Amino acid sequence: MSKDVVLILSGGLDSTTLLYKLLNEGNNVTALSFNYGQKAAIEIERASEICKMNDVNHFVFDIRNIVDLLSSSLTDKDNDNVQEPKSTVVPSRNTILLELATAFAISNNLEEVYYGAIKADTGDYPDTTPEFLKQINELNKVNNYEYIPVCAPFIDTDKKDVVKLALELGVPIEKTWSCYVNNDGTPCGECFSCKSRIEAIKEAKEELGIE
Template sequence: MTDTVVVIYSGGMDSFTLLHMARARGLDVHALSFNYGQRHVRELEVARAVCKAEGIPHKVIDIRAMSDVMSGSALTSEVAVPEGDYEEESMKATVVPNRNMILLSLATGYAVTVGAGAVWYGAHGGDHAIYPDCRPEFVEKMDAVCRIANYEPVTIDAPLIAMDKGQILAEGLALGLDYGRTWTCYNGRDKACGRCGSCVERLEAFASNGLADPLAYEELA
């Protein structure tokens, strides 16, 4: 079994934690990010900065040419980003069609190329109700397919699958991570909005750990 792993790294809290969990386990980490036309493309700038500072091999794949098959989401199209707590109906607007299947497929090809035996991605317990491609059954099926898709089997792992955002944050804090080096907001402005579902969930995670978020936020009315 190879000790090399590809981590899908968006630049957000979950994948930031995952990246460092893999390193803490002594794995040889290759970070892989995607530009799929997301309005919060600022997360890629954050991902680049972290990988450069820590000497982690990092590749960003531009798949904006696939925008026609990943459109209609508030993250990729001119659709208003829902605000407030995650609710299944409103947050369906943030679902990018087939995103994780596409990204995991590309990441599996990259894993074969760099000799990695696994692809890690940051699906977690708080995503299950909203995002079908973050549910345990999806991970299980993608893992089964990617094990047989090439001569070299590649596993699909979601180590955070049983954790909520607060637990993920606690895991990272135990590793001494600085979450001021992440970007979560779905709006790609200078400061985090504090209103979108992603910001609200992040702020609740810090509150549950008795901490203030180090990110700068826009003034909330």
């Protein structure tokens, strides 16, 4: 059954594939992106472009004034360590963004909140784990009059399998942005996120017999 939902769309491979999955299932999707001071702000441009391609309403919220609270190599200009996942963790990012998305959902009569957490992230990012998902839903049951579920359909899915779904759904993978470093349209290919993406695409194509 079609639902009116909100998706946090970073412009990356995982959240973009989730957008295509939700649309393919017949849902009415509103996409939210957040500028929280991330160095690779190009991801927001990619998210906007992808939404235009699919006639999806897209809202960009500027919350850069909280950047000093979010110490991470993704936001700190003096921290270039993007090889170790722990260094790229943005403190409480998903909690903040999911609760903002929940407030948006309540204010706009939307039924569910989605984000693109995947299984491959669970060993590296504490806010992409099944336990986190469970607890954020417990919070949502008590922090408003109306309960808005937070959903993460890929939370038990490897990145390789997300890529396979992306290929099946016709996701424009080349338009998605995963790089933590560059902001000029050319991925660095060396940061943790780039390496994870490259390996997953390689494995998915090998399994599907795609050159």
